Amino acid sequence: MIIMKEGNKRIPKWSRRVFVVAGGTTAYRKWFPEYKIEELAMLAFRQMLENNDLKMDPLEVKGLINFCVYGEFADHFQDQLLCESKVHDYLGLDPLYNIGVKTGGATGGSTVLAAASAVASGYADVVLALGWERMDEVDTRTGNMYISTAACKDFETRLGRIYSSYYAPMAKKFMDAYNLSEETRAKVAVKNHLYACSSPYAQQPGKYTVKEVLDSRMSAWPLRFLECCAMSTGAASMLLCDEKTAYKLTDNPCEVFIAGGSHTLRVADRRPQEIPLLPHETKDMYKDLMKPGFRYPGFESFLASRMAAWFAYRMAGITNPLEELDLVELHDAFTISDIQTYGDIGLRPYGQEPDYIESGDAYYINPNTNKPGKCPANLSGGLIGTMHAVGATGIFQGIECMWQLQGKYDKFHGDPKIWKQWGKEKPKDWQSLQIPQKKKMQAAWVSHAGVGSHVTLGVMKKAW
Amino acid sequence: MSDTPKEVQFIGEETEIMENDPSMVIKWPRSLVHRHTYGKLTPFFKGLQESKLMATRCPNPKCKAKELWLPPRAHCPDCHADMKWEEIPQPVIATIYTFTKVVYAGIGLELTTPYWQIDVEIPGACTIFKGYLKYGEPKVGMKVKAEFRKDKPTNTILNMCWVPHKG
Numbered sequence: 001m002i003i004m005k006e007g008n009k010r011i012p013k014w015s016r017r018v019f020v021v022a023g024g025t026t027a028y029r030k031w032f033p034e035y036k037i038e039e040l041a042m043l044a045f046r047q048m049l050e051n052n053d054l055k056m057d058p059l060e061v062k063g064l065i066n067f068c069v070y071g072e073f074a075d076h077f078q079d080q081l082l083c084e085s086k087v088h089d090y091l092g093l094d095p096l097y098n099i100g101v102k103t104g105g106a107t108g109g110s111t112v113l114a115a116a117s118a119v120a121s122g123y124a125d126v127v128l129a130l131g132w133e134r135m136d137e138v139d140t141r142t143g144n145m146y147i148s149t150a151a152c153k154d155f156e157t158r159l160g161r162i163y164s165s166y167y168a169p170m171a172k173k174f175m176d177a178y179n180l181s182e183e184t185r186a187k188v189a190v191k192n193h194l195y196a197c198s199s200p201y202a203q204q205p206g207k208y209t210v211k212e213v214l215d216s217r218m219s220a221w222p223l224r225f226l227e228c229c230a231m232s233t234g235a236a237s238m239l240l241c242d243e244k245t246a247y248k249l250t251d252n253p254c255e256v257f258i259a260g261g262s263h264t265l266r267v268a269d270r271r272p273q274e275i276p277l278l279p280h281e282t283k284d285m286y287k288d289l290m291k292p293g294f295r296y297p298g299f300e301s302f303l304a305s306r307m308a309a310w311f312a313y314r315m316a317g318i319t320n321p322l323e324e325l326d327l328v329e330l331h332d333a334f335t336i337s338d339i340q341t342y343g344d345i346g347l348r349p350y351g352q353e354p355d356y357i358e359s360g361d362a363y364y365i366n367p368n369t370n371k372p373g374k375c376p377a378n379l380s381g382g383l384i385g386t387m388h389a390v391g392a393t394g395i396f397q398g399i400e401c402m403w404q405l406q407g408k409y410d411k412f413h414g415d416p417k418i419w420k421q422w423g424k425e426k427p428k429d430w431q432s433l434q435i436p437q438k439k440k441m442q443a444a445w446v447s448h449a450g451v452g453s454h455v456t457l458g459v460m461k462k463a464w
Numbered sequence: 465m466s467d468t469p470k471e472v473q474f475i476g477e478e479t480e481i482m483e484n485d486p487s488m489v490i491k492w493p494r495s496l497v498h499r500h501t502y503g504k505l506t507p508f509f510k511g512l513q514e515s516k517l518m519a520t521r522c523p524n525p526k527c528k529a530k531e532l533w534l535p536p537r538a539h540c541p542d543c544h545a546d547m548k549w550e551e552i553p554q555p556v557i558a559t560i561y562t563f564t565k566v567v568y569a570g571i572g573l574e575l576t577t578p579y580w581q582i583d584v585e586i587p588g589a590c591t592i593f594k595g596y597l598k599y600g601e602p603k604v605g606m607k608v609k610a611e612f613r614k615d616k617p618t619n620t621i622l623n624m625c626w627v628p629h630k631g
Contacts, residue, residue, distance in 0.1 A: 144570030161570030168564030221565035
């Protein structure tokens with residue numbers, strides 16, 4: 001088993017406070033030949049500078065930037081190494097220094113972590129975190145094969161060449177162990193495709209029924225196509241800064257905390273160990289689970305997600321996530337990985353993950369009570385409904401959290417001009433997914449790689 | 465500079481235009497060969513050629529775990545010592561831990577679809593090992609036996625598979 005010593009358990013701490021003040025995104029598409037990737041990056045960058053009610057001229061804000069961190073998952077999709085340099089130059093940010101970050105599906109979250117660290121350390125006052133992916137140079141099956149090279153080349157890749165086949169065995173195990181039904185899994189897909197219908201940026205919006213999800217084409221049993229994330233092209237952008245600059249730039253800054261955890265790329269190599277407990281959990285809660293033959297994290301859970309939450313909640317002062325978070329954005333690459341994460345980040349105790357959906361807590365409007373959900377998840381439409389342009393994803397979901405806390409969901413999703421900009425018409429039955437505003441609010445978002453190899457959990461707090 | 469030709473000749477291939485509106489999209493073929501080393505894991509892949517399943521164990525008496533690793537590792541992640549190789553006794557009988565039916569696979573898959581991808585518990589190993597079931601239908605808890613494929617060896621993990629084991 002993995003043994004963490006005291007030094008390994010140090011809670012991350014910023015040397016000074018870090019804030020997020022603005023965000024931008026493009027729409028996401030399966031096939032996006034109208035723009036080159038640096039052009040899409042520019043559109044996300046411009047929306048960030050121009051449309052976030054910053055109290056300075058966009059070019060003056062740009063003039064405050066000291067450092068840039070870029071996220072891109074896979075060079076081979078574009079057959080372009082060092083795309084960071086192309087984007088950086090294209091955005092007109094030379095000769096400032098920039099670095100590229102790569103941690104698979106968690107690239108977006110890691111990009112924000114690197115950008116926030118630069119602010120926290122004093123290396124920079126204002127940092128751009130921008131991510132993208134261009135996954136449309138190759139057809140879907142080639143794309144699947146490229147992504148599967150983010151499994152172990154020697155012991156896994158050739159056994160599937162598609163990531164759904166690495167998640168599906170976990171789905172089987174989870175369904176058996178924790179009494180998860182196919183219908184509950186399908187409800188996650190129904191919910192996230194539906195929320196994508198309110199987003200002008202969404203690639204896979206749709207009003208599906210549970211039956212339609214379960215009748216959709218099989219990828220790797222039990223996972224159907226409608227339970228799998230989009231393969232996307234697009235970009236997202238976030239501006240982070242120190243406290244003084246934050247309040248100079250906006251009346252609505254959000255304070256940010258973010259930490260990560262990691263675990264083996266091969267699910268095969270997950271050795272059993274004790275459950276690291278979140279602040280609101282006790283060992284006693286899991287005594288029934290820890291029976292002979294039970295392996296933690298096994299195929300049911302993600303140690304990396306648990307450790308990201310373990311560190312980030314303590315860093316951000318969260319003692320009970322379900323009670324204290326107003327919304328979450330989770331990395332729903334597959335319905336099953338979304339559900340697995342509910343236990344890891346403490347929205348439910350391990351073993352009771354399906355209840356987060358069945359209780360209605362995960363919904364904008366709880367279908368059982370017709371009242372707002374306790375802690376709605378993926379109002380952005382997530383990866384299943386809206387996008388998974390991998391390097392952009394963890395940034396996109398962070399700015400969706402920020403816009404929710406700022407009360408700007410409608411501004412960024414309901415404006416017919418934004419729909420038109422991306423060649424769409426705002427639906428006549430468009431529905432706002434803005435959560436109710438309160439004095440104190442906080443959100444969490446998860447960025448997740450591999451079958452749980454790298455995971456970050458970020459916490460954003462309304463800071464005005 | 466007499467070796468410089470008068471004029472540079474284009475020796476590439478003509479490129480196909482796939483779309484022209486609103487943007488020009490061209491075909492960009494790629495076909496490459498990599499040289500992939502198995503490094504210190506070579507005994508595992510040589511073992512497959514000899515119908516053996518080779519695993520590693522940490523020999524360090526001070527290392528607490530001393531677990532059997534399969535997939536093998538050359539170095540112990542807990543104490544960093546060089547691991548020692550062990551052959552899993554024949555016949556290799558494992559138990560299905562979980563599985564999936566792969567229906568839609570990425571390009572280049574060398575197996576016919578659909579097929580059962582299985583994750584198995586091998587006695588003594590601290591890991592759960594991934595493979596595929598050559599025939600039959602898997603169930604959790606079912607016993608399977610390792611088989612080594614000699615026909616058209618890829619010298620990859622596909623040199624082995626599992627078959628149902630009765631008894």
